Amino acid sequence: MPPLRLGIMVDAVVKQQHLHKLVTEAGHCVVQDELLEASQKNSDISGNVLDAWIVDIEDGAALDVLLSTSLVPVILSDSSEYQPGTDEHKAWSRRMAVRLLRLSGEINVPRTERASSVWILAASTGGPAAVKEFLSHLQPGLNIAFVYVQHIDANYVATLIKMMSTAGHYPAFLAGQGAVLQRNAIALINAEQSLEIVEDGTLLATGKPWGGPYAPSIDQVAANIARIYRQGAGLIVFSGMGDDGARSCRLIRQQSGQVWIQTPASCTSASMPEAALATNCVDFSGTPKELACHLASFSRELSSKNQPEGKRSHESSTTNRQ
Numbered sequence: 001m002p003p004l005r006l007g008i009m010v011d012a013v014v015k016q017q018h019l020h021k022l023v024t025e026a027g028h029c030v031v032q033d034e035l036l037e038a039s040q041k042n043s044d045i046s047g048n049v050l051d052a053w054i055v056d057i058e059d060g061a062a063l064d065v066l067l068s069t070s071l072v073p074v075i076l077s078d079s080s081e082y083q084p085g086t087d088e089h090k091a092w093s094r095r096m097a098v099r100l101l102r103l104s105g106e107i108n109v110p111r112t113e114r115a116s117s118v119w120i121l122a123a124s125t126g127g128p129a130a131v132k133e134f135l136s137h138l139q140p141g142l143n144i145a146f147v148y149v150q151h152i153d154a155n156y157v158a159t160l161i162k163m164m165s166t167a168g169h170y171p172a173f174l175a176g177q178g179a180v181l182q183r184n185a186i187a188l189i190n191a192e193q194s195l196e197i198v199e200d201g202t203l204l205a206t207g208k209p210w211g212g213p214y215a216p217s218i219d220q221v222a223a224n225i226a227r228i229y230r231q232g233a234g235l236i237v238f239s240g241m242g243d244d245g246a247r248s249c250r251l252i253r254q255q256s257g258q259v260w261i262q263t264p265a266s267c268t269s270a271s272m273p274e275a276a277l278a279t280n281c282v283d284f285s286g287t288p289k290e291l292a293c294h295l296a297s298f299s300r301e302l303s304s305k306n307q308p309e310g311k312r313s314h315e316s317s318t319t320n321r322q
Helices: 013-025 060-069 087-108 127-136 154-165 216-230 246-254 270-278 288-306 308-320
Strands: 007-009 029-035 052-056 074-076 120-121 145-150 172-174 185-188 193-197 202-205 233-237 259-264 284-286
Touching: 007 013, 007 233, 013 029, 013 052, 013 087, 060 087, 074 087, 087 202, 120 127, 120 216, 127 145, 127 154, 127 288, 145 216, 154 172, 154 185, 154 284, 193 216, 233 246, 233 270, 246 259, 246 270, 259 270, 259 288, 284 288
Parallel strands: 007 029, 007 052, 052 074, 120 145, 120 233, 145 185, 172 185, 233 259, 259 284
Antiparallel strands: 193 202
16 A cells, blocks of 8 residues: 655644654655644645645644645644653554554545455465465456455465465455455455454454454454445355354355355365355355366356446347357
8 A cells, every 4th residue: 555645734843743753653654744834834735745634733723724725634633632651642643543544545445446346265274275276277357356364373474475476366465454455456364463344445453363263263354344345245265174264154145245165175174164064155166276267257257247238238249240
């Protein structure tokens, strides 16, 4: 996700220092850094080169001018109310960081090819090899967002991202705060802290551990995606130990989504696919290659159904003439 281009407007140098530090530590850029007295001499405070202003001033009239003329969002800060180093000041820092991350998601959603179809790739023991094989056979450009939930130590995340990115046509990235689920890419869910997916497809880190015995939790991710994407959600359960993902099958099916599994006979560990199969919610099973081929066919068929009738008829007649 590209960093935000932010402007800071304050009426005291100490506020300027605090906000500048917070913005840069959050990975964003300070493009304009204004003290109120100087900014009042500047006729252009519209912020046309910014993504947002962060403002901490006590002059109500100056604030009214900014709010009425700014072309970008204005975030009001209250850092002056808290003594630096106190628990209250630390809480303010956390609140501001979260607001920036949410803003980043809101701004970057229009810049990103957001998906209407999201498929969860769920795996544990034996999963990396199976998912890699699946991706190696998967047709490019299906316009699906993939969310890969793999039970694995956080120290191996970088290796897993590289492994999946080079497996086929879909680059992988670490799902983090402010990222957006996007078409033709794989968001890898980390085990370190739980994530929430909001309505616009933005990812928010909760700062809390995953609940239950599994990290990351397939059931937790799938429940979230089923609620947001409904019939556009799909789940493929690959090789793995345990039963994480079994409850997810019912949730996905309740929203008219698809539930597929890797055939137990082709798994290094068949526990997870077998637990999914026991729910009686599985629509298809196959080897990793068969799953990839079936997803390509399923996606093309679904895309054809969603096209306007006139366009489908034209394409059909064109195909027949060929």
